[in-house]
Amino acid sequence: xxxxxxxxxxxxxxxxxxxxxxxxxxxxxxxxxxxxxxxxxxxxxxxxxxxxxxxxxxxxxxxxxxxxxxxxxxxxxxxxxxxxxxxxxxxxxxxxxxxxxxxxxxxxxxxxxxxxxxxxxxxxxxxxxxxxxxxxxxxxxxxxxxxxxxxxxxxxxxxxxxxxxxxxx
Numbered sequence: 001x002x003x004x005x006x007x008x009x010x011x012x013x014x015x016x017x018x019x020x021x022x023x024x025x026x027x028x029x030x031x032x033x034x035x036x037x038x039x040x041x042x043x044x045x046x047x048x049x050x051x052x053x054x055x056x057x058x059x060x061x062x063x064x065x066x067x068x069x070x071x072x073x074x075x076x077x078x079x080x081x082x083x084x085x086x087x088x089x090x091x092x093x094x095x096x097x098x099x100x101x102x103x104x105x106x107x108x109x110x111x112x113x114x115x116x117x118x119x120x121x122x123x124x125x126x127x128x129x130x131x132x133x134x135x136x137x138x139x140x141x142x143x144x145x146x147x148x149x150x151x152x153x154x155x156x157x158x159x160x161x162x163x164x165x166x167x168x169x
Contacts, residue, residue, distance in 0.1 A: 044068030
C-alpha cells in the first residue's frame with residue numbers, strides 16, 4: 001500500500017463490501033533501486049511524470065528532482081498510466097525524458113538536460129527486465145521494449161553504486 005492508487009482501490013472495495021487482503025512483497029520502490037544497485041536510504045521524494053495534455057504540463061516532477069539533487073539524493077520517477085482510456089497507454093522512459101526536457105527548456109535551470117545521467121528500468125519483477133544507465137542523450141532514442149518503465153535520476157553516488165551502474169552502459 002505504497003501509493004494513493006493502492007489506497008483508493010482498497011477503500012473502493014471496502015465501500016462495496018469486498019474483502020481485501022494485503023500480501024506484502026516487492027514493489028517498484030524496492031525493485032527498481034535493487035536492479036540498478038542503488039542504496040534505498042539514499043532516495044528522496046518520489047515523483048510521477050504525467051502525460052502532458054494541451055497546456056497541462058505540471059512542473060512538480062522537475063521540482064522534486066531539483067530538490068533531491070540539492071540534497072545528493074536519488075529520485076525514483078514513476079510514469080503515467082492511462083488504463084481508463086479506450087486504448088491503454090503506458091508512458092515509456094523515452095516519453096518521460098522528453099517531458100522532463102520540455103520542462104528544462106522552459107525553466108533553464110540545468111536540472112534535467114541531455115547530459116543528465118539516468119537509470120532506466122523496464123519490466124521490473126519480470127523474467128526479462130531491461131536495465132540501462134547513461135546520459136539522457138544516449139538513452140532517449142533507445143527501445144526499452146514493452147512496459148512498464150520507470151527512470152531513476154541518481155543523486156550523489158556511492159563508489160559501489162557508480163561501479164555497478166558503469167557495468168550497465
